[in-house]
Amino acid sequence: MATATKTIRQKLEYRDGISHYFETTQELFNRVAAFYFGVIEAHPAILSFPPTQALTKLEQLTHVTATNVNPVMPLLEVATNVPALFRRAAIHAALGQAHAFFTSLAKWRKQKEEWEAKLQRKQNRSPKDQTQRSPKFKLRPPVPPRHWNRSVTFYAGQYKELNEDFILLKLYNGQDWGWFKFGHSGRPLPQGEEWKMGSPQVVRKGKGKGKWDYRLHLPFLKSFSSPAKAEKQVLANPELKICAVDLNLEENLAVATILNSEGTPLVTRFIKGGREVNGFRKRLLGWIAINRSKTGLLKEGETDNIRLWQQIKDLDENTAHRVSRRIVEFANQNGATVIVFEHLSNLKPQKGKYSKRSNLKRAYWLKGKIFNYTKYKAWELALLCCRVSPYNTSRECAKCHAIPLVRYAEGQGQPREGYKVGAPLVYCPVCGMRGNADRNASIVIGQRFLARYQNLKEKPPTSLPAMVG
């Protein structure tokens, strides 16, 4: 079985007076979690038990009941009026943190031991070196968290009546608990029985000037049978369709082509809008540069830039989500079960103005973002994402595989010799193929992926270049 998870982030609607209750609830949650972290530190053997048993052991050590009158480390000394399900959520937060901490501590100890053993061996080999000062082990040990700042997890019983628009949360005001109803809005919750919801969290986010905003995070989990490995799909499924994607820095942000198992292109989708995104981002970066040059004179310059950077971040995020969603939809609608990209090649350093250089860098990062988002969106539908070598993908002819192609722009008349970077059309001097440059690159990417595995099959005799076309 495979699983996919996603978190739906929702805006919570609440009056200003209520936000204080989120704070007191979160403070209590962290006080309880920090207390349990301390209990685990004092009884580290607890970590060797599975979660449910570890929870029982921790409650025996801390929780007063009719049969457990004198626990070793009573929770009552740190906090009173802690509902059972709130306590359990805090215990799980502490257990998670403790597992992470003790794992990295064990790793650090092992590194230190190995380092010392190595030093010892060296000294045994040449004892005269002992007079020399030996280098110290410099890596610092991990430290347990000093401040606890976890978001509150609401187990069933601490929240209720969740629907598309509302949720009821049990909150602490410093003395008592009460139920509060909140509106929430944002992305629609995933439909379909296969998605199971986990425990909601209320997440605090800085709004600047010491103000906080509280959001609702709803985690969803889906289980499905694992898709076959890429190699198996290529070798065992003659009906296989793949979706090959060429990502770009220009107008065509992505060009996706569906190929059958033979490597024949079936249909292509152009996902455009690169010019608008790049133009808008470049303008924002230009304003940032202007503000920077004035910062010495204008204090406001910096706050302005925070807003501008946020706009750039939002632009890139939204673009990455939009493009990745369209790629996955296109692949899925056409029955493709594997999506193929090329590895990102290194970004060549650019000369020129700040806005131009930064814009290119961010456009390049955007490609990475689109790949990552496509990968997790595809996985929810049990589609695989793979990558191939980017070597010459835009200079190779998809028909006869000759290198290099001639790139030219429309209206240039007969394509001439040479390779004009960024020109939209290609012409192959070997086989006479003409077509869109980005579409050609996407087909080459798909064929390269298929060839990786088809080489494992018996190879048919290759025809001589003169016989092609």
Ligand SMILES: [Zn+2]
């Ligand atoms: Zn050709």
